[in-house]
Amino acid sequence: MIQISEYEQIDPLEALNLNLLSSGRPLTPEQAARLRAADPRVMSCLAFYALERGKVVGQIGLLRLPVVTVNGHEDLGGVWAVAVLPGTGRRAVLSALVEAVHSRLREEGLRFSIMAVRRNHPGVSVFREHGYADLGTWGSALARWEKTRQPTRYYAQPPGEAGFGLVEEVFAAVAGDYLGFTRRPSPFAPLREGIRLEDILILWDNRRPVGYVLTAQERGLLRIKELVACMDVDAAEAVAAVTALVKTDFIQVNLSRPAEAASLERSGFRVTRRGYETFLLKPLEPGLSPTDARRLFDIGGDRFLISWLDLTGGVNY
Numbered sequence: 001m002i003q004i005s006e007y008e009q010i011d012p013l014e015a016l017n018l019n020l021l022s023s024g025r026p027l028t029p030e031q032a033a034r035l036r037a038a039d040p041r042v043m044s045c046l047a048f049y050a051l052e053r054g055k056v057v058g059q060i061g062l063l064r065l066p067v068v069t070v071n072g073h074e075d076l077g078g079v080w081a082v083a084v085l086p087g088t089g090r091r092a093v094l095s096a097l098v099e100a101v102h103s104r105l106r107e108e109g110l111r112f113s114i115m116a117v118r119r120n121h122p123g124v125s126v127f128r129e130h131g132y133a134d135l136g137t138w139g140s141a142l143a144r145w146e147k148t149r150q151p152t153r154y155y156a157q158p159p160g161e162a163g164f165g166l167v168e169e170v171f172a173a174v175a176g177d178y179l180g181f182t183r184r185p186s187p188f189a190p191l192r193e194g195i196r197l198e199d200i201l202i203l204w205d206n207r208r209p210v211g212y213v214l215t216a217q218e219r220g221l222l223r224i225k226e227l228v229a230c231m232d233v234d235a236a237e238a239v240a241a242v243t244a245l246v247k248t249d250f251i252q253v254n255l256s257r258p259a260e261a262a263s264l265e266r267s268g269f270r271v272t273r274r275g276y277e278t279f280l281l282k283p284l285e286p287g288l289s290p291t292d293a294r295r296l297f298d299i300g301g302d303r304f305l306i307s308w309l310d311l312t313g314g315v316n317y
Contacts, residue, residue: 007032007046007099014056015049022059022083039189041065043108047081050093056092057085065114066183067311069296073183075182077105077284078311079115081248082123093124102130106173106284108259112293113282120276127280133290135299136278137143137306139255141269145222145243146253150267152237156201156245164192167200170209170228177231178305180297190309200247203229203238213242220249226307227253228258229288237268279311 007015012029019027041153043062050058065080080099084090105113117124119134159166168186175182183189195214203211211229215222222243229238236255243251253260253269257316265271298304 001052002093003051004096004100005051006113007049010049010051010056012026015047015059017137018056018059018083018085020082021085021144023081025224027036027081035074038187040077040185043103043104044120048097048104050084050097052088052093056089058090058097059083060097062101062104063179064108064110066185067297068179068182070179070298071296073298075110077101077108077113079113080311082115084123095130096122098127098130102282104227110209111283111285111288114276114279114311116279116308118276119278122268124280125283128283132280132282134278135281135290136274137256137300138275138277138308139146139261139271139273139302141253141255141261141264141271143251143269144262145248145251147268148236148239148243150236150240152240152244154203154205154210154233154237154241156241159197159200159202159212159313163197165203166209167191167212170202170212173209174228174230177303179303180299180305181307181310184310189311194309201242203233203241205233211238213238215242215246217248222246222248222251224251224253226309228305228307231259235263235268237263239264239267242251254308256303257302258300277307277308284306 015027019025032046035178041063045062046058047061049056059081060079063076063080063083065076067074068315069074084093090116168188171184199215201211201213210233213224214226215224224239226234227238239253253264261273281290283289294300
């Protein structure tokens with residue numbers, strides 16, 4: 001029989017072991033306390049755990065994610081740090097955890113549950129059985145560096161001494177044009193922990209900051225992992241501002257909006273509109289559907305703003 005408990009009710013050494021096996025990331029009591037202190041999105045229970053014969057065999061973390069809809073502010077339930085110990089009845093364990101999560105999110109008054117995942121992950125089928133729909137809009141664009149060179153009104157430069165504070169100020173100014181994940185607590189812990197400051201570039205139009213870019217460089221490839229910019233900023237021009245600073249062989253750009261894909265395709269990028277990275281969403285109230293979520297957030301449209309940093313997800317199944 002599967003028993004469901006919260007983090008404080010289990011042996012923290014077993015939680016640490018499960019997380020190291022599944023993701024390689026340590027979850028110690030000190031780390032759990034730090035997460036609660038640093039990230040207000042982390043819910044009070046932190047995570048649910050499945051136990052069989054008193055032993056931890058599964059985990060799901062819970063987040064309260066602030067978003068903006070066409071009707072105003074709302075919070076979503078966020079699922080993250082999903083893991084099931086190998087050698088167990090994995091589908092049954094994951095199903096029991098998912099049901100417990102849904103019950104708690106409903107108690108918290110949340111209408112939707114959402115999580116980030118890869119489409120080809122075997123655990124996705126379990127979430128589909130529990131009513132999750134694939135609404136992911138992430139794609140990718142790829143080109144040789146030379147193809148990205150074009151006139152642009154923008155220029156890019158590091159944040160400098162202003163640091164992460166400037167990045168978060170730019171996000172707050174830009175995000176007002178969008179729906180979705182536009183309400184970030186400040187300081188925004190995932191940004192400051194998951195990204196090196198030297199990998200961030202601020203986009204400027206004369207003296208006005210109009211966005212920022214998160215980058216990563218490896219083996220002749222520059223990845224633009226995230227482009228957050230005012231809605232009227234042309235994606236190809238923004239990329240050109242970045243590549244004016246960085247000489248490499250290839251450029252790969254993560255996409256989340258149709259306008260970005262269209263701009264880069266016109267500039268000669270090879271665009272893939274539907275990649276492996278996605279997010280799943282489940283309505284928690286009777287009468288709500290994924291179609292309602294698409295309308296509320298403009299999912300699939302140009303007003304929907306989402307970042308992989310906003311969905312601290314992952315299934316290790």
